[in-house]
Amino acid sequence: MISKYSVFVKCGSNRELSKLETSSLLERLNPKDFSFQEWKQNLLLKLSENERGRFFKLLEHTGSIVKSGVLEIEENIQREKEWKLELRKLLDKTVRKKYAQTKKQLKVSISIQSNSNEVTTKIHKNTQRILRDLSADSDIPIKILKLKNENFEQTPFQYHKENISRRGFEVTGFVIKSKVFFGITKWVTNPLVDIKQDEGRKVRFFTHGTSIKLARSLVFLSQIQKGGTLLDPFCGTGTILLEGLKQGLNVIGIDKDPKCFRASKENLNQYTLHFPSKNQVKEKWKVFKQDSRHLSTILTNKVEAIVTEPYLGPFLNELPEEYEAESIMSNLEQLYVSVLKTSKEFLKTNSKVVMIVPEYQYSDKLVIKPNIEKIANRSSLVLETESAFFSLTTPISIGRKHNIIGRRLAVFSKS
Ligand SMILES: C[S@@+](CC[C@H](N)C(=O)[O-])C[C@H]1O[C@@H](n2cnc3c(N)ncnc32)[C@H](O)[C@@H]1O
Structure with a gap:
């Protein structure tokens, strides 16, 4: 049976961030007859073939999603004969297509996920058997790659090191309740590129820098179009600016x-x-040495997005006394309002501000942070409080960077 969902997305360790990025991607596609299912770290999406193509292109620019691919088969797990037959057809088609391109031994990786190790192992073994039979029947040499971990799937690092997308393919399977889904992985995040980009920077300050992946997510969430201008009023060593440049923006x-x-x-x-x-x-x-509260003295033209990880307060070895924390956060609130108010004048209508805000977490109940709604009101910006797709309340937490300071990702827009 053809799968109702045509695309799967595997979220990264911050599932909310991956969902927010997927939602932002879907906003650009505006899919016609959309539905989805969520299972563990995965999202299964119903997209048309045309939407699917654009989806994979845009994924390149996301920062937190781990992998994605097409889903082709959906069967009842009990109908073993049927799903094996369909899986064989899918693998036969893929093996022949890939071999026609490479003319070399194919490297195939198998990624199976289910709630039970027994089921996973069984499907894994069946997939291996089908591949071996296909290889024997077609005379196409196939090397089934061994897994380096116990998760029944290749790590992104191995995927790219083995050059699987060029030299072969990855078959992906999910068992969700009574259904089994099979498809082919199309895109996997490439940690090798990030390592190269990180090491290639001339100057790095470890206490100031934003991670490359987070910078990519922030730029992506701003929905700025290629050729637009992005402003980072707290640019530090320029990680967000570099990411913007790489995405074809002016910064x-x-x-x-x-x-x-x-x-x-x-x-x-x-x-x-x-x-x-x-x-x-x-x-x-362009880069300016200036206090951003007075940026109107240097900016001349309008920008299409403001993306920033601003000053998050003093570097701390332990949480400050609560009264001190209140005072730090109130000062930060003032700084953010002042910069946003001024920079908003240069922001085009309907454009977004994507910004990190800090928080100190003392216990489950006590979190001291700037008042984000107040920042939005005082800067006359609209705070986005839920994502367009999926049930997701924003601003989302993106975790602690220096152990003490927690961070939230807020998206505002200029109406
Ligand atoms: C968290 S860092 C930015 C990190 C940056 N995204 C990176 O990857 O390097 C915050 C920066 O804000 C700058 N800063 C603090 N207050 C400022 C102000 N009023 N105007 C402009 N820059 C400011 C600091 O010098 C610091 O470099």
């Missing part, structure tokens, strides 16, 4: 600290050097 960074201003400039300069058309790339970015 403007501001930082009041001379050391950070220089670091951003050096990192962006270094990036520019990689291009034959250096002068063209150089025109795409």
Whole structure:
């Protein structure tokens, strides 16, 4: 039976962030007859073939999603003969198509997920057997890759190290309640690219920097279109700016600290050097040494998004006394309002502000943080409180970075 859901998405360790990114992606597609199912770390989505193609293209720009692919088969798990037959057809088709492209031994990885180890092992073994039979019947050499962990799936690192997308494919299966789904993985996040990008930066400050993956998520969530201009009013070493440049945007960074201003400039300069058309790339970015509360003195043109991980308060080894925490958060609130109010004047209508805000968590009940609704009201911005798809309340938590300071991701828009 053809699967009702045509796409699966495997969320990263922060499931909410992956769901928010998927929702933001779907907003751009505006799917016609959409429905979904959520199972553990996975989202199964109903998309048309045309929507599916655009979905995979956009995934490249997300930061937290682990992998995604097409789903083709949906069968009752009890109808073993039927699903084995359908799986064989799917694998036969995929093996022949891949072999026609590579003409080399195919590397095939098998990823099976279910609630029971026994069921997972059984499907895994069956898939291996089908692949071996296919190889014997068709004379196509197939190497079934061994798994390096006990999760019955290849890690993204191994997937790219083995070059599976070029040299073969990954077959993916899920057992959800009484149903078994099978499909082929189409896209897996590439940690090798992030490591290279991270190490390639000229200047890195470990206490100031935003992670590359988070920067990518933030830029993606702003929904800025290629060619638009992104502003980061607290640019630090320029991680968000670099990510923006990589995504084909124009970027403007501001930082009041001379050391950070220089670091951003050096990192962006270094990036520019990689291009034959250096002068063209150089025109795409600007960095200013300035207190962002006074950015109106330097900005001239409108921007399409504000994306930032701002100053999150002093670096701490332990949580401050509660009265001190209240005072830190109230000062941050004032700083954010002041910067947002000024920069909002340069933000085009219907554009977004994607921003991290800190919080101190003392216990389940006591969390001291800036008042995000107040920040929105005082800056005349609209705070987004739920995602367009899925039941997801925002701002979402994105965890602690330096152990002490928790962080939330807030999205505002200018109406
Ligand atoms: C958390 S860091 C930004 C991290 C940055 N995204 C990165 O990856 O490097 C915050 C930055 O805000 C800057 N900053 C603090 N107050 C500022 C202000 N009023 N105007 C401009 N920059 C400010 C600090 O110098 C610091 O570099």
